[in-house]
Amino acid sequence: MKIHKLFSLILTILILLLNTLKAQNSTYYYDQQLINDLLKDYNTAALPKPESGIQTKIDFRLEVMGIVEVNTAESYVKLKASVRQWWKDKRLSWDPSKYGGLNQTWLKSDPQTSNYIWTPDTYLQQDVGEGYLSNMRFTDIRINSDGSVYFSRFGDIKVLVTFDVTKYPYDEQIINMTFGSWLYTDNRILISMRNNPLYIYDTFRLDHIEWDIISSSYKTINYNFSTGSYQHVQFQLTIRRKGNTLVISVIIPCFLVGLASTFYFFLPKGQGERANFLATILLTEIMFLVMISQILPVSTRIPFMGFFFLSVSCVTIFLILVVLLIDKKERQLERIKYKKRKARNFELKINQSLNNNSCVSIEDNQIARLNTDTQSSAAISVPRRGPKWLKFWGFINTRKKLRKLDQYIAFFTGLSLCVMMISMLIIMLT
Incomplete structure (x- = not known):
């Protein structure tokens, strides 16, 4: 009797392991099949396909963890931040029932990899260096079955700042960060603000030994040039020196x-x-x-x-x-x-x-x-x-x-x- 119970237990465990391996293999198979199907006729040089019209709306959000460095001699401030962007591309949508119920997948954002997709050419006007994304790691892009894309990069941002030290050591400095598309006008790429577009971390905030972030604000700016109209989003941080x-x-x-x-x-x-x-x-x-x-x-x-x-x-x-x-x-x-x-x-x-x-x-x-x-x-x-x-x-x-x-x-x-x-x-x- 005891041998029969032991044999039944071992058989049950083996069946569960086989089902788990089968599910993992099927998930891996569907994931690979989905990526191959999405990138089969995908052109990384073409703009995303919106739900209607030709305008692609990009929701923008900036999350600041803290101040890394304030260099008054070279007039810049380095921030530890995360740049998050959302948009929709109907070329990257699928029917989950055809791929084992998969609702999400991840693709690469690094152009040097094989399975990367289009990303916005968002730039920072007050950038110091080779580009505001140059100090940020390439991360995977999350794609949902309805074609919504989520792109996030985390790292350091070097911002050009004009310092006013007349009230030193209790001076306050204003950091302006304006993000927008470098090439595309707002009839093709429209950059707008997401809910709570500027978020400053509380739990994971980096406390600087000399400076504090005391206030923040944001707004939308439109620029009109001979080539067309461009919409940008501007974030403003006010920092104060600890002068006691x-x-x-x-x-x-x-x-x-x-x-x-x-x-x-x-x-x-x-x-x-x-x-x-x-x-x-x-x-x-x-x-x-x-x-x-x-x-x-x-x-x-x-x-x-x-x-x-x-x-x-x-x-x-x-x-x-x-x-x-x-x-x-x-x-x-x-x-x-x-x-x-x-x-x-x-x-x-x-x-x-x-x-x-x-x-x-x-x-x-x-x-x-x-x-x-x-x-x-x-x-x-x-x-x-x-x-x-x-x-x-x-x-x-x-x-x-x-x-x-x-x-x-x-x-x-x-x-x-x-x-x-x-x-x-x-x-x-x-």
Whole structure:
């Protein structure tokens, strides 16, 4: 009894295997027969045969996986994308009942193979390189029994982009991609958009380290030439740079260095320490400028950030000139004070001698020296004639006024740096 059951099980398995092999062989046979019949009188140079008329409608769809490369020096953006096209060709239709119920088959798109079929001559206007399909693999074309054809290629697309970096590092760039037929007018090949013609992957998106895709749009464009009318589809992507890292690592430190230049006010005057401090600040800012020049993208427009760094350096140079003038004025007032004190002490000695009726002989050369010092002090205290913009310098005749001027310059310098920083961030973020 057990042997009989085992024999029945083995026989059932053998029958199933034979049926499976037979089905596979029949499917393979019908598939080969179908391909041979479809390509028997097929001409790859002829346009597809539409259901009616002579116009072939091609539904177009672009699917973007992400940004691969953004090259501002060579003005292009490389995208990882898939180009999908649908059309109908009655030459590639068949009756499934004659081929074992086959509803689909696949043919080649590579012209170097034997069983390839016609594909649209769709091109990209903003292409950089040998063609937008040059970096895409040749894939098989899916054909349904009703003659509908589905063609998809996946790979890299290099798009020419005009960069505007005035708001760097928070700049936004627009990528325009216009697809259309190169040879055929719209009365023969009509390229239109399929449902949801521009799709950006969410699950399989490639996240770029520096850029994000923030918006997308699409539209249909018609071109009229002497040879006829051409219909194209245009896709637009807007990408934004991730600039937070650059702001934290470069812009804010440079702003703090520029703001530190106002601390010269707390250093002693007239000893050269303030000028040395500001010179060190200027060298640090020049180092930032050199570093930024290597980071900034190549463009005919200067970014606002470049103007900011130049402005900070100009403010530091202005402070160095002001400090040199103030130190010079400080030394001048110190000499005047010293000579006046010396003359006053000498007069006190004379008066003290006369009051005590002491016979103090004063040599003529000492009296002459006193008169000379007094006259020179008066001459120094009177401002010399100079440029009109230096007339106010004569009013700074005391150290108190000089210190007040120093305070105002330091305050307004720090205020101007803060205003420049806030203005630059507002311009870049709006």
